Structure formats: C-alpha cells, structure tokens
Amino acid sequence: METIFKIEKLNLSYGDNHVLKNVSLAIYKNQVTAFIGPSGCGKTTLLRCLNRMNDLNVTVKQDGSLKYLDQEVSSINAMDLRTKVGMVFQTPNPFPMSIFDNVAYGPRCQGVKNKYTLNKIVVESLKKAAIYDEVKERLRDSALSLSGGQQQRLCIARCIAMEPDVILMDEPTSALDPIATLKIEELIGQLKKEYSIVIVTHNMQQATRISDYTAFFMLGEIVEYDKTVELFKNPKNRKTEDYITGRFG
Amino acid sequence: MRKIKDILMNLMTYLFSSFGVLILGTILVFVFSNGFSSLSWNLLTSDYYETVYTLKYETDNTLGVYDNPNLNDSYFSSRWGVAFQDTTNNEGDSVIIISYLDPLSPLKRMTNGATDGIASVETNQVVTKVILNDEDSNLIIGLAKNGAEEMAQDFDKGIVITNLVVTTSGGGIRGSLLTTLYMIVLTLLIALPFGIGGAIYLSEYAPDTRSTRILRNMIDMTSGIPSIIFGLVGAIVFIPFMNNVIGSTGGSIASGALTLAIMLLPIIIKTTEESIKTIPSSYRSASLALGASKTQTTFKVILPNALSGILTSVLLSIGRIIGESAALIYAVGTAIKDNVAIDENSTTLAVHIWSVMSGENPNYELSYSISIVILFMVLILSILVKLITKRFNRYEVK
Numbered sequence: 001m002e003t004i005f006k007i008e009k010l011n012l013s014y015g016d017n018h019v020l021k022n023v024s025l026a027i028y029k030n031q032v033t034a035f036i037g038p039s040g041c042g043k044t045t046l047l048r049c050l051n052r053m054n055d056l057n058v059t060v061k062q063d064g065s066l067k068y069l070d071q072e073v074s075s076i077n078a079m080d081l082r083t084k085v086g087m088v089f090q091t092p093n094p095f096p097m098s099i100f101d102n103v104a105y106g107p108r109c110q111g112v113k114n115k116y117t118l119n120k121i122v123v124e125s126l127k128k129a130a131i132y133d134e135v136k137e138r139l140r141d142s143a144l145s146l147s148g149g150q151q152q153r154l155c156i157a158r159c160i161a162m163e164p165d166v167i168l169m170d171e172p173t174s175a176l177d178p179i180a181t182l183k184i185e186e187l188i189g190q191l192k193k194e195y196s197i198v199i200v201t202h203n204m205q206q207a208t209r210i211s212d213y214t215a216f217f218m219l220g221e222i223v224e225y226d227k228t229v230e231l232f233k234n235p236k237n238r239k240t241e242d243y244i245t246g247r248f249g
Numbered sequence: 250m251r252k253i254k255d256i257l258m259n260l261m262t263y264l265f266s267s268f269g270v271l272i273l274g275t276i277l278v279f280v281f282s283n284g285f286s287s288l289s290w291n292l293l294t295s296d297y298y299e300t301v302y303t304l305k306y307e308t309d310n311t312l313g314v315y316d317n318p319n320l321n322d323s324y325f326s327s328r329w330g331v332a333f334q335d336t337t338n339n340e341g342d343s344v345i346i347i348s349y350l351d352p353l354s355p356l357k358r359m360t361n362g363a364t365d366g367i368a369s370v371e372t373n374q375v376v377t378k379v380i381l382n383d384e385d386s387n388l389i390i391g392l393a394k395n396g397a398e399e400m401a402q403d404f405d406k407g408i409v410i411t412n413l414v415v416t417t418s419g420g421g422i423r424g425s426l427l428t429t430l431y432m433i434v435l436t437l438l439i440a441l442p443f444g445i446g447g448a449i450y451l452s453e454y455a456p457d458t459r460s461t462r463i464l465r466n467m468i469d470m471t472s473g474i475p476s477i478i479f480g481l482v483g484a485i486v487f488i489p490f491m492n493n494v495i496g497s498t499g500g501s502i503a504s505g506a507l508t509l510a511i512m513l514l515p516i517i518i519k520t521t522e523e524s525i526k527t528i529p530s531s532y533r534s535a536s537l538a539l540g541a542s543k544t545q546t547t548f549k550v551i552l553p554n555a556l557s558g559i560l561t562s563v564l565l566s567i568g569r570i571i572g573e574s575a576a577l578i579y580a581v582g583t584a585i586k587d588n589v590a591i592d593e594n595s596t597t598l599a600v601h602i603w604s605v606m607s608g609e610n611p612n613y614e615l616s617y618s619i620s621i622v623i624l625f626m627v628l629i630l631s632i633l634v635k636l637i638t639k640r641f642n643r644y645e646v647k
Contacts, residue, residue, distance in 0.1 A: 051538065053537070053538060056534070056537070079540050079542055080540070082537065082539065082540040083539075083540035086538065086539070087538040089531060089534065089535065089538075091531065093529070093531035093532065093534075093535045094535075095532060095535065095536075095550060096554060096642075096644040097644055098644065105536070105539060105541070105549070106539040106540060106541070109536075109539065109540060109541040109542070109545050110540065142643070142644035143644070144644060155535070158539065159538075159539070162539060162540060
C-alpha cells in the first residue's frame with residue numbers, strides 16, 4: 001500500500017508544554033485513518049502538523065521527520081501544501097458569503113477567474129460532497145442560512161474544490177446531530193475512493209464504522225496503531241483495551 | 250428587603266434615563282422652535298455676501314399698463330410691471346424684495362451703471378433705493394425704510410429711472426454647506442486608507458512587543474487630545490505644508506482636511522481594530538487551510554467582515570468633521586466664502602455658526618437654522634451608512 005505521510009520520531013511542544021512525544025506513524029493512500037484518544041492527547045495537534053496549521057502558533061517547536069510523499073513537509077511552501085492537504089474543522093465554518101462564493105473561494109485564491117471553469121468546479125464539488133441536490137436552487141443564498149450538517153458538508157465541498165490528495169477532518173461531526181452525522185459518515189465512505197482521509201474523533205463507534213486504520217493516542221504518545229478491525233477486536237496493549245471498553249479512568 | 254432594594258434600583262434607572270431623554274428632547278425642541286422660522290430653501294442656496302447693482306432706465310417708449318398679478322402682501326406698480334413685498338432677509342432685518350416681475354417689464358432691459366451693459370433685475374432681489382424722474386423732470390426718491398406700498402407708488406409716479414440700487418439677498422450658507430461636504434470627502438479620503446491600514450497592521454501583522462504596545466497606548470492617548478491643539482498643529486505644520494504642495498496662501502480646505510484626518514486617525518484605527526477582533530478566528534483558519542495567503546485572507550475575508558466596523562468609524566468621523574470648529578478656526582480660518590475651492594480658505598457650517606455669533610450682533614436665529622441643517626446632514630448621512638452596511642452584510646444571518 002502506498003504511503004502518503006511518513007512520520008518519524010516527531011516531537012512537538014507549545015512553549016514548555018511537550019505535546020507530541022516520539023510519534024512515528026505511516027498514513028496510507030486512499031484509506032481512512034482515525035486518531036482516537038482522550039482529550040489533550042495530541043491527536044488534533046498531530047493532525048494540524050500535517051498541513052502546517054501549527055505554524056500559525058509562534059510558540060510551537062517541532063523536531064523529527066514528517067514527510068508528505070517523500071518530501072519533508074517543512075520544506076514545502078505552506079500554501080502549496082494546504083492546497084494538496086485540505087482540512088475540515090470541528091465546528092462548521094463557512095464564510096459569510098453565498099454558497100457559490102464559499103466553494104469558489106479556494107480556486108479564486110489560486111487565480112481561477114473564468115466563470116465557466118468556476119461554475120464547473122463548484123457544481124462538481126457540491127455533487128461530490130452530496131449536498132448539490134439540496135442547494136442547487138439557491139447557490140446565491142447565504143451559506144449561513146444552511147443547517148449545521150449542510151454547513152459541514154459545504155465545508156467539505158469547499159475543501160474538495162481545491163482537488164486535494166488528503167482531507168484532514170478534526171472531529172467533523174462533534175457539533176452535529178445523529179442524522180447529520182450519519183450523512184457525513186456515508187460521505188466519508190464515498191470520498192475515500194478518491195482521497196486519503198485522516199479523521200480525529202472522540203466517538204469510537206464512529207472510528208469502527210468508517211475507518212480502515214486507527215491510532216490510539218495517550219499523553220502525546222501513540223499507544224497502538226493497527227487496522228481498525230484488529231485494534232478493536234484484539235487490542236495488544238492493555239491501555240487500549242481499557243479505553244475502548246470504557247474502563248479507562 | 251430585597252424587593253425594596255430592587256424597586257429603588259429600578260426607580261433610579263427609570264429616573265436617570267428619562268432625565269437624559271428629556272434633556273435631549275428639550276434641546277431638539279429649543280433648536281427647532283428657534284431656527285425653523287428663518288430656515289428656508291433660500292438660506293441653503295443663496296450666497297453669504299450681497300452683490301449690489303446700480304441700474305438705470307432712460308427711455309420711456311415701452312412704459313405701459315401691466316396686469317396686476319394680485320399677489321398677497323404685494324404692492325404692484327402697473328407702469329413698470331413690478332410688485333414689491335415687505336419681508337425679512339436671512340439675517341432678520343426687514344427689507345423690500347421684488348416679488349413679481351412682468352415678462353415684458355422695462356426693468357428687464359436696464360443699463361448697468363458700472364459696466365454700461367444691459368442688465369435685468371430679478372425676483373427676490375432686495376430694493377434699497379430708487380431715484381426717478383416724473384413727466385415734469387421732478388426728482389422722486391424712494392427709500393426702503395418707507396415700505397413696499399410707498400415704493401410701488403413712487404415707481405408709478407416716475408417715467409425715467411436714474412438710479413436703482415438692488416442687491417441679491419445675502420446671509421445664505423451655500424458656501425459653508427459646500428465647504429462642509431468638501432471637508433468630509435477630502436478628510437475621509439486621507440484618513441480612511443491610513444486608518445484602515447494601521448488597524449490591519451496592528452491586528453493582523455504587528456508582533457506583541459514593547460514597541461507595539463507603546464504605539465497602541467499612544468493611539469489611545471491621541472484620541473483624548475483636545476481638538477484645538479490639533480488646530481495649532483495644523484496652523485503651524487499643515488498650512489505651510491499645503492502652501493508648498495498646492496500653492497495655496499494661508500489656511501485652506503486642504504490644510505483643514507489634513508488636520509482633521511490626523512485628528513480622526515485614532516478613532517478610525519480603534520473602531521476598525523475592534524471590529525477586526527470580533528471576527529471569528531475560524532474564518533481565518535478556514536481561509537488559510539484552503540491555501541490562501543495571509544494577504545488574501547486579510548482582503549477577502551477579514552476586511553469584508555470588518556466593514557460594518559469601518560462604516561461605524563466613518564459615521565463617527567463624519568460627525569466629528571461636521572461638528573469640529575476649534576481645530577478648523579486655526580487650521581483654515583474664519584472667513585465665510587461663497588466661492589469654495591480646495592486651495593482656499595472658507596468655513597464649514599460649525600465655523601460659520603462661530604463666525605456669525607462672534608461678531609458685534611450675534612445672530613441667534615441664523616445659528617439655530619444652521620444647527621438644524623447640521624442635524625439633518627448627520628441624520629441623512631447616518632441613514633446612508635446604515636443602508637450601505639445592510640447592503641454589504643446581506644449574507645449575515647441574524
């Protein structure tokens with residue numbers, strides 16, 4: 001299986017706070033990889049390393065190796081990297097613009113001006129994010145008039161419009177109701193044919209439902225990383241077993 | 250016990266707030282009741298200075314009988330086809346004006362005493378004096394103080410006008426109104442780019458170091474400096490500066506606008522920065538995560554969302570510009586002008602009030618009328634800004 005991210009002995013700290021400790025991990029192409037673990041274990045931090053969103057924090061210190069397709073991430077221009085590695089956030093955050101402008105934002109920033117090209121990108125992205133049928137009549141309406149679940153799928157469409165290789169999802173369903181969550185999960189199942197997906201989740205059922213690989217984090221270290229089926233059926237580490245059975249305390 | 254305390258607190262709140270409303274209402278009623286009588290379209294459109302014309306009419310060929318239009322309060326001279334009316338001018342003095350002029354009246358084909366050209370009197374001009382000759386060449390002298398009725402009778406007696414003195418009605422505020430608009434536009438043109446740029450730098454780019462903290466504090470302090478000090482700075486720095494740059498002599502609208510722009514910078518920077526701070530950081534990270542550069546994020550996401558704050562600062566600035574007098578007295582001057590030019594001095598409405606009130610006989614009524622004009626200007630501009638804000642915030646869901 002092709003590796004898309006290769007992480008070796010990654011250490012990261014915010015000021016004096018050592019958040020990631022000697023993390024080594026390989027993320028595979030066209031697979032869904034889930035990061036699980038208790039709050040504050042560093043899973044979101046690791047996710048934000050993958051598209052250099054941590055750079056925005058000035059106090060961050062990082063060492064070790066983090067390679068995207070055999071290229072050191074820190075040597076890639078952050079803006080170019082982010083067009084290839086998209087991100088969907090915890091709370092839906094569409095811009096206060098029309099639905100069309102939201103999806104067209106990324107391509108426009110890259111200098112796409114042609115109306116027909118933009119139109120094509122927007123329609124295709126919305127279709128791939130399984131929201132086109134719901135919004136095709138009102139592409140000029142405000143994106144903020146959509147429901148929470150629709151907003152999140154719009155954010156996924158906005159991400160897809162950049163034609164990325166990888167989509168990072170930071171607890172994408174934690175602010176949504178079960179029905180909207182189900183829709184997003186179905187969507188993830190469809191998207192993995194074309195994209196590699198890394199998802200952070202607090203919901204272990206969700207991890208078992210949608211992911212192919214799962215990494216269990218605790219206190220900034222990877223406790224166990226395996227195929228999801230293996231990890232949940234035969235956890236090799238005692239801590240993992242405690243956590244997934246809910247006995248973790 | 251708690252009940253009594255609550256009642257007392259509520260009572261105090263109601264009392265103080267109603268007191269504030271009452272005072273505001275009283276001021277408005279006072280200004281309107283005093284200023285409305287002398288407020289007219291004529292006041293807004295006419296010049297401040299009177300122009301005096303000395304005219305004469307020597308042939309008697311076309312003197313005839315003209316139809317009386319029978320205007321109320323007007324007295325008609327059928328021989329000359331002109332009607333006079335007693336009224337008061339913009340400054341409150343009683344004058345005689347020409348209320349009607351027959352299209353064929355000989356007063357339309359008079360000779361200007363100064364230039365020997367053909368000249369015509371117009372309706373609404375003020376008649377101050379007339380000297381006529383009757384059939385027997387006797388002199389008839391009509392004076393304004395005798396009233397419109399006698400003026401009409403004097404005109405009917407004569408067949409030749411040897412001297413007619415008419416003036417355009419003065420005391421208008423057209424020049425000051427124009428100056429105010431010029432001042433608003435010019436000041437905002439200078440202050441907004443610098444203010445918004447400064448706010449963007451402070452909120453988006455500036456590192457949190459000692460020097461930027463000092464800078465921030467200095468901006469806060471600048472907004473507390475009395476405007477008269479800015480006026481002095483304007484007089485010492487900006488008047489010579491503008492004299493060199495655009496070749497003006499002495500204070501000009503340009504030097505005033507520059508002074509006001511410096512004065513408004515802290516307000517614009519503060520309001521814009523505050524509104525940038527309220528923009529959710531999730532917009533910023535969403536934009537950056539889509540591969541947008543920091544500049545693109547600032548101009549495509551941050552600025553459009555800060556627009557309501559920027560427009561609020563524009564509104565505050567317009568209020569300050571319209572109301573400012575102390576700074577402009579030094580940085581521009583107090584001479585009221587009818588012909589307004591950016592490189593010359595003239596007065597805004599507020600300084601106009603100062604000018605008419607600081608003379609030997611302060612003109613209260615005119616001041617109140619100008620106050621009403623100022624209030625309406627602020628009202629119209631506020632509504633305009635609100636409409637623009639609404640137009641740009643159409644994607645916000647309330």
